[in-house]
Amino acid sequence: MYIVTSLKDISRMYHTSIPEKVKICEKNGGRVLLLTEINDENLSPFAMRFGATETRLGKVHTKGRIIVEKNKQMIMSDDITKENESSSVESDYAFSTNSIEMVNNINTLCRFLWKSSKQLTMSKKK
Numbered sequence: 001m002y003i004v005t006s007l008k009d010i011s012r013m014y015h016t017s018i019p020e021k022v023k024i025c026e027k028n029g030g031r032v033l034l035l036t037e038i039n040d041e042n043l044s045p046f047a048m049r050f051g052a053t054e055t056r057l058g059k060v061h062t063k064g065r066i067i068v069e070k071n072k073q074m075i076m077s078d079d080i081t082k083e084n085e086s087s088s089v090e091s092d093y094a095f096s097t098n099s100i101e102m103v104n105n106i107n108t109l110c111r112f113l114w115k116s117s118k119q120l121t122m123s124k125k126k
Helices: 007-013 018-027 041-048 100-115
Strands: 002-005 033-036 054-057 065-069 073-077 094-097
Touching: 002 007, 002 100, 007 033, 007 041, 033 100, 065 100, 073 100
Parallel strands: 002 033, 033 054
Antiparallel strands: 002 065, 065 073, 073 094
């Protein structure tokens, strides 16, 4: 399963059941591959703490998220935005499908992004 998202979105996921679902997926033999973009190396531990099987860094061309499970289903969402300038209410719009053709196309895209990314490693402080 691929999760492609921004670091800001990962921070939101910490407050959901998603990290627990990652553990369940891995316990059942699945792999969760997290791809994100980090501009500040000091934030690397934050991404690692998510608990994905493997985390890589690459150019993420979305502020939303893509979650795709090969040959099964996918969810794509837009950036979470405030409804208007004076509101504190945030809206999140998502598209979900189990269409094999769409799922496989997005899976291919995620596989390409994964191959063109680099593994996240923790650097040792000197």
